[in-house]
Amino acid sequence: MKIKEMSETEIIEMIRRKVKVKISNVKIGIGDDCAVLEHSRTEYLLAKTCTLVNNVHFSLEYFTPEQVGMKAVESAVSDIAAMGGIPDYCLAAIGIPPDFDSNFGWQKFRQYQ
Numbered sequence: 001m002k003i004k005e006m007s008e009t010e011i012i013e014m015i016r017r018k019v020k021v022k023i024s025n026v027k028i029g030i031g032d033d034c035a036v037l038e039h040s041r042t043e044y045l046l047a048k049t050c051t052l053v054n055n056v057h058f059s060l061e062y063f064t065p066e067q068v069g070m071k072a073v074e075s076a077v078s079d080i081a082a083m084g085g086i087p088d089y090c091l092a093a094i095g096i097p098p099d100f101d102s103n104f105g106w107q108k109f110r111q112y113q
Contacts, residue, residue, distance in 0.1 A: 033079035046085040049093065050075040 003011060012030060021029045027044065028036035034046040050072050054060055058068050073090055080087045 033082045034085065036083070044085075046080050046083055048076045048079050049091070050079075051093075051095075054097075 006014070016030050019030065025038040026035065027038055028034075034048040037045040037047060039045040052058055052068060052072050052075070058071060060068070063071075069092065072092065076090070077087050
């Protein structure tokens with residue numbers, strides 16, 4: 001079966017069956033809103049990443065890079081909150097196609113450096 005023929009739930013289940021987490025402090029791994037890692041005897045760390053894809057989750061025809069970044073942060077924060085967590089940090093990753101215009105909206109990001 002091709003990935004494009006599978007639902008998100010089916011893909012997650014396929015990965016869960018094939019990847020066995022053998023790290024003792026991972027309390028909840030793939031399949032929930034966030035991974036849950038035991039940080040200490042009384043605290044847990046929630047880890048979350050969100051991937052937003054142009055023309056699937058947003059369109060650069062209508063959204064600025066700043067708006068796309070905020071949407072990614074809001075998606076991750078929402079999942080952390082759904083598990084009762086309080087976000088402290090944000091780790092961002094972006095995928096940029098090779099033909100992307102290097103001048104597209106980056107001047108707005110300079111204010112956050």
